[in-house]
Amino acid sequence: MRRAFLLGYDDLKLRLTKRLGSIELAGDSLQEAWISLERAAPIGPVLRPQSYIFRIAYNIALKRLRRERDVVTLDQAIEELDLVDEAPGPAEVTEGRAEWALLAQAAKELTPRRLDILFAVRLEGLSIRDVATKHDISERLVALELKQAVLHCAERLKRNVVSRFSSGPSEGSHREGAQRTDEPADGHG
Secondary structure, eight states, X not given: OHHHHHHTHHHHHHHHHHHXXXXXXXXXXXXXXXXHHHHSOOOOOOSOHHHHHHHHHHHHHHHHHHHHHHOOOHHHHHHHHTOOOOSOXXXXXXXXXXXXXXXXXXXXXXXXXXXHHHIIIIISOOOHHHHHHHHTSOHHHHHHHHHHHHHHHHHHTTOOOOOSSSSSOOTTOEETTEEOOOOOTTOOO
């Protein structure tokens, strides 16, 4: 068997390469076939050793191809699962930082009371009634201060503020790109 393997190596490799389409895979399969034959217990005489060796090497190559086919790379898994990286890209991060800087500047321009009312109602979720009690002012004044703070920030960010409880802006409610808003009585929303 060894003699048939060594004498017929070039022919075996050529036939395997044609069958498998890869000279590398053919060579690796023949090497593994040699090791396999060396380790195997004697089986007795083989009538067609070249065909026998070819079949062993070919089966080794097929097993290797199946293993490789069954292995999924991370890129393939992401592609198959249609996973999308939802993290912001560099452009979105830059845009977000610019907006954050504008908002921070707008907040610095607010009076301390307006800033406190804006944060209390919009960030902390307090009701207008609770904020009015805290500042010892009327709920109507809290709503007015909140509205002015929102309009100021919207104006600095060049955003429109949509009115929630009216069919459109009232006269005099439009300030350089910002549209006034009517806030609910409790200040949420």
